[in-house]
Amino acid sequence: MRPRLSALCLLAVAVTACAATAERGAVASPAASTAAPVDSRVVFPQSVQQGALVFGKVPTGSTVRYGARTLRATPYGTVVFGVGRDETGPVSVQVVLADGSARDVAIAVTPRDWPVENIRGMPPKTVEPPPEIAARIEREQARVTAARVRDDDRADFAQAFVWPVQGRISGRFGNQRVYNGIPKSPHSGMDIAAPTGTPVLAPAAGVVTFAAPDLYLTGGTLLIDHGHGVSSNFLHLSRIDVKVGDRITQGQVVGAVGATGRATGPHLHWGMNWFDVRIDPLLVLERTK
Numbered sequence: 001m002r003p004r005l006s007a008l009c010l011l012a013v014a015v016t017a018c019a020a021t022a023e024r025g026a027v028a029s030p031a032a033s034t035a036a037p038v039d040s041r042v043v044f045p046q047s048v049q050q051g052a053l054v055f056g057k058v059p060t061g062s063t064v065r066y067g068a069r070t071l072r073a074t075p076y077g078t079v080v081f082g083v084g085r086d087e088t089g090p091v092s093v094q095v096v097l098a099d100g101s102a103r104d105v106a107i108a109v110t111p112r113d114w115p116v117e118n119i120r121g122m123p124p125k126t127v128e129p130p131p132e133i134a135a136r137i138e139r140e141q142a143r144v145t146a147a148r149v150r151d152d153d154r155a156d157f158a159q160a161f162v163w164p165v166q167g168r169i170s171g172r173f174g175n176q177r178v179y180n181g182i183p184k185s186p187h188s189g190m191d192i193a194a195p196t197g198t199p200v201l202a203p204a205a206g207v208v209t210f211a212a213p214d215l216y217l218t219g220g221t222l223l224i225d226h227g228h229g230v231s232s233n234f235l236h237l238s239r240i241d242v243k244v245g246d247r248i249t250q251g252q253v254v255g256a257v258g259a260t261g262r263a264t265g266p267h268l269h270w271g272m273n274w275f276d277v278r279i280d281p282l283l284v285l286e287r288t289k
């Protein structure tokens with residue numbers, strides 16, 4: 001499937017103009033046009049897909065829990081959490097309003113198809129690494145995982161996300177991957193085919209929390225934190241133009257497409273997380289379409 005370029009360009013223009021109001025519009029409530037004041041409502045979708053980033057809205061002063069976490073709320077009462085690829089649901093959110101009254105919100109989870117993707121021609125040492133390489137991969141993964149613990153109060157995640165590069169989707173989130181005939185973890189992000197050197201744009205604003213040019217599996221690796229535990233990762237980069245701590249604006253060039261690490265050809269791997277829960281960037285793009 002090709003991204004709809006014309007629609008996306010329009011979206012990018014609209015985003016710039018509407019940045020200040022994007023967050024207020026983050027939750028589409030079917031009752032938004034009624035007289036009920038927005039801040040007296042608890043609004044969550046009735047159902048979500050596996051791999052979705054879920055937005056909710058609660059009145060000021062509420063405490064919101066999902067799983068083991070207490071969710072941050074923005075000044076507009078927006079909360080966000082991720083539903084994993086294998087979540088079967090229903091998931092539940094506990095909201096305690098400022099007056100102490102509590103509400104349990106149940107959200108159904110729609111299952112998705114997860115096709116098997118056979119990928120041949122991977123260098124064998126990257127598919128079944130020798131012990132010293134396996135240890136290196138583990139150390140590198142631990143550094144990336146540590147960067148995802150962050151829970152900033154920035155609400156960059158509430159922006160309408162834009163494509164980091166334009167191109168054909170060459171690998172979808174969640175597909176079961178088989179490398180050289182050996183089953184591996186599901187695909188953790190979305191691959192977009194593009195030539196080496198294509199500039200990679202930040203899909204939303206954020207802060208750089210990790211940048212390394214040469215990780216074993218993921219090559220040039222960059223993490224951007226969008227606040228409230230939501231982050232993007234970009235893998236296999238040929239170039240990284242930003243450093244840890246940099247504040248990034250939406251659309252800013254942060255690096256370039258490459259084929260570094262375990263990659264069969266040049267493409268951008270764009271992954272998204274809510275803390276350690278992997279979510280589907282395509283659903284995040286489509287949320288505001």
Ligand SMILES: [Zn+2]
Nearest residue numbers: 171190191269
């Ligand atoms: Zn990928």
